[in-house]
Amino acid sequence: DAGITQSPRHKVTETGTPVTLRCHQTENHRYMYWYRQDPGHGLRLIHYSYGVKDTDKGEVSDGYSVSRSKTEDFLLTLESATSSQTSVYFCAISDETGGSRVPQYFGPGTRLTVL
Amino acid sequence: AQKITQTQPGMFVQEKEAVTLDCTYDTSDQSYGLFWYKQPSSGEMIFLIYQGSYDEQNATEGRYSLNFQKARKSANLVISASQLGDSAMYFCAMRSNNAGNMLTFGGGTRLMVKP
Numbered sequence: 001d002a003g004i005t006q007s008p009r010h011k012v013t014e015t016g017t018p019v020t021l022r023c024h025q026t027e028n029h030r031y032m033y034w035y036r037q038d039p040g041h042g043l044r045l046i047h048y049s050y051g052v053k054d055t056d057k058g059e060v061s062d063g064y065s066v067s068r069s070k071t072e073d074f075l076l077t078l079e080s081a082t083s084s085q086t087s088v089y090f091c092a093i094s095d096e097t098g099g100s101r102v103p104q105y106f107g108p109g110t111r112l113t114v115l
Numbered sequence: 116a117q118k119i120t121q122t123q124p125g126m127f128v129q130e131k132e133a134v135t136l137d138c139t140y141d142t143s144d145q146s147y148g149l150f151w152y153k154q155p156s157s158g159e160m161i162f163l164i165y166q167g168s169y170d171e172q173n174a175t176e177g178r179y180s181l182n183f184q185k186a187r188k189s190a191n192l193v194i195s196a197s198q199l200g201d202s203a204m205y206f207c208a209m210r211s212n213n214a215g216n217m218l219t220f221g222g223g224t225r226l227m228v229k230p
Contacts (some may be wrong), residue, residue, distance in 0.1 A: 042221050094216065109159070
């Protein structure tokens with residue numbers, strides 16, 4: 001199994017509060033991703049990173065920001081959480097040296113509830 | 116824009132029988148990859164199998180095979196000899212070389228294996 005951890009695994013917060021989710025990898029992979037999973041939508045990409053301090057937006061980036069100061073850590077921040085951000089958040093990593101053939105490997109997920 | 120469609124929200128299969136999970140995709144790109152992931156009730160995302168758009172043979176991984184029909188833009192997952200542990204959500208996903216490294220997911224199919 002790819003060495004990916006996410007913290008916290010569960011969080012309940014209130015509308016308007018800031019929230020930061022952490023993804024940590026031990027595989028030294030260049031690419032890291034944040035997805036959210038909602039019923040009926042599969043997984044949708046929020047942001048991704050292709051190196052330290054190199055990030056880009058995904059399909060559903062509004063209301064989220066990310067930072068990557070080290071290869072192993074990728075942080076997802078909700079500056080002011082809203083109820084629509086209640087979801088399960090997955091981090092993923094991939095080694096892009098193999099090109100598009102390489103799968104992304106996922107962390108265990110974080111279940112976030114915004115009341 | 117890329118799109119993945121999984122038309123079967125839920126399916127039943129008898130233990131030890133084979134089952135096919137449907138996936139159709141839409142892309143204007145010539146070079147792309149198709150992935151299948153399994154999500155058991157515990158929540159993790161498990162990579163199962165990959166098919167490249169230029170691969171001449173259908174991919175196989177143990178009991179999993181991919182029925183790739185490029186002209187019809189379909190990439191159906193076939194699970195042979197179903198086991199109770201195969202009960203899970205299954206997601207089809209696509210990555211196109213022209214869409215960066217993003218994975219686009221379908222909405223998933225819930226497979227239930229009956230004893």
